[in-house]
Amino acid sequence: MNDYRRNFLKNSAILLATAPLLSLNSAQAALYNGDDKNGGRVPDSFSSDEDFWRWIQTTYTVNPNILNLNNGGVSPQPKSVQDAFLHYYQLCNEGPAYYMWQVLDKGREGLRSRMVTLCGCSAEEITFNRNTTEALDIVIFGLQLQKGDEVVLTKQDYPNVMNAWKFREKRDGIKIVWIDLDLPNENEDDLVARYEAAFTSRTKIVNLTHIINWHGQIIPVRRIADKARARGIESMVDGAHTFAHLDYKISDLNCDYFGTSLHKWLCAPFGTGLLYVRKEKIKNLAPLFPNDNPDSEDIRKYEAQGTRNFASEQAIGTAISYHYGIGAKRKEQRLLKLKNYWASELMKNDRIQVKTSLKPQFACGLGLVSIEGMKPGELQSALMEKHKIFTTPIDYLKISGIRVTPHVYTSFEDLDRFIDAMNQIAKK
Numbered sequence: 001m002n003d004y005r006r007n008f009l010k011n012s013a014i015l016l017a018t019a020p021l022l023s024l025n026s027a028q029a030a031l032y033n034g035d036d037k038n039g040g041r042v043p044d045s046f047s048s049d050e051d052f053w054r055w056i057q058t059t060y061t062v063n064p065n066i067l068n069l070n071n072g073g074v075s076p077q078p079k080s081v082q083d084a085f086l087h088y089y090q091l092c093n094e095g096p097a098y099y100m101w102q103v104l105d106k107g108r109e110g111l112r113s114r115m116v117t118l119c120g121c122s123a124e125e126i127t128f129n130r131n132t133t134e135a136l137d138i139v140i141f142g143l144q145l146q147k148g149d150e151v152v153l154t155k156q157d158y159p160n161v162m163n164a165w166k167f168r169e170k171r172d173g174i175k176i177v178w179i180d181l182d183l184p185n186e187n188e189d190d191l192v193a194r195y196e197a198a199f200t201s202r203t204k205i206v207n208l209t210h211i212i213n214w215h216g217q218i219i220p221v222r223r224i225a226d227k228a229r230a231r232g233i234e235s236m237v238d239g240a241h242t243f244a245h246l247d248y249k250i251s252d253l254n255c256d257y258f259g260t261s262l263h264k265w266l267c268a269p270f271g272t273g274l275l276y277v278r279k280e281k282i283k284n285l286a287p288l289f290p291n292d293n294p295d296s297e298d299i300r301k302y303e304a305q306g307t308r309n310f311a312s313e314q315a316i317g318t319a320i321s322y323h324y325g326i327g328a329k330r331k332e333q334r335l336l337k338l339k340n341y342w343a344s345e346l347m348k349n350d351r352i353q354v355k356t357s358l359k360p361q362f363a364c365g366l367g368l369v370s371i372e373g374m375k376p377g378e379l380q381s382a383l384m385e386k387h388k389i390f391t392t393p394i395d396y397l398k399i400s401g402i403r404v405t406p407h408v409y410t411s412f413e414d415l416d417r418f419i420d421a422m423n424q425i426a427k428k
């Protein structure tokens with residue numbers, strides 16, 4: 001019996017003995033005491049409070065028989081967010097043109113101000129769209145770059161983002177300066193130095209993926225953005241995997257542009273995203289879908305998207321409430337704890353290689369793992385076909401394995417199921 005199971009059985013006995021005290025109400029109270037206050041308890045103690053996390057599990061509608069360990073691709077929404085979405089969607093169907101344009105379209109300003117506390121920037125720097133790809137494409141295609149201007153990218157950045165830059169290279173003659181990172185890397189100075197070494201007098205912007213999606217490496221974006229700024233170079237952060245996963249504010253990063261998908265770690269409706277543009281950069285960043293004043297300094301110039309999914313957009317507000325309910329720090333610590341649990345258990349098996357750091361400075365909830373002699377696709381199929389465990393295979397450059405991303409509704413028992421399946425497969 002492993003340590004978790006032993007402790008779990010011990011704690012379950014205590015839980016049963018004190019059942020009236022640790023009822024749903026205490027878990028609910030804990031939820032509503034969330035965010036920074038935590039009811040007087042330090043977030044770390046909450047991150048292992050199993051009755052609280054069990055209650056969180058019941059707020060999702062995930063299929064309990066398929067173990068979804070690919071929440072990094074897109075996350076499910078808690079029931080409250082689904083309900084909000086359905087409510088707004090049905091409202092739209094009561095009279096689309098009226099409810100969409102005259103009611104829900106007006107809700108965006110309230111949503112923008114609610115985002116301020118999560119983002120730590122001014123409401124005048126936040127705009128909503130469909131996803132990270134769209135947010136970052138607005139920046140990539142909106143920048144006024146000339147032939148020969150340089151942009152710094154790594155080969156480990158996200159394909160859609162690399163493709164957009166490559167397109168600009170082909171169409172406009174800008175130059176991409178590529179960095180090839182050896183990851184995982186637990187040396188921050190080295191990571192910063194790799195980016196810095198790529199800067200030249202022609203560098204205009206550096207593309208920074210905050211968490212590299214392939215294996216969960218955290219890039220020290222603040223330090224690199226500071227170095228860039230000191231040389232007059234702009235920075236654009238791909239925050240697809242860090243927003244509402246790590247506890248930080250966009251303003252902590254000192255970047256000029258930031259894009260994220262709200263349907264990942266925030267658990268907002270599918271197809272919701274956010275773009276941050278530093279106030280003084282708005283004027284010169286052209287919109288992808290222009291309104292009547294594309295040179296304006298108003299962030300709303302990026303919102304001439306035409307008819308959109310107003311229901312999804314409005315339900316983002318409920319996802320923010322849910323996130324605050326858990327508490328940003330507590331969520332980050334829980335996600336780290338889940339990853340480090342399965343990763344350290346699997347590290348005990350000589351045939352299994354964990355390819356992600358266990359240190360909070362370098363990784364959090366996402367991890368990459370492989371079994372000796374097995375292709376990522378074979379391992380993914382073995383897990384799915386026999387054990388109904390869903391992961392995603394990664395076979396890209398030197399990166400090979402399955403990516404495993406639990407979420408707040410994942411329990412340690414779920415992870416034990418995954419650990420057992422991996423050990424069984426590794427025996428063959």
Ligand SMILES: Cc1ncc(COP(=O)(O)O)c(C=O)c1O
Binds near residue numbers: 072133158213238
């Ligand atoms: C690092 C990174 N950037 C961007 C994206 C694109 O996200 P979306 O498909 O929501 O636009 C992803 C998707 O997984 C990602 O991992």
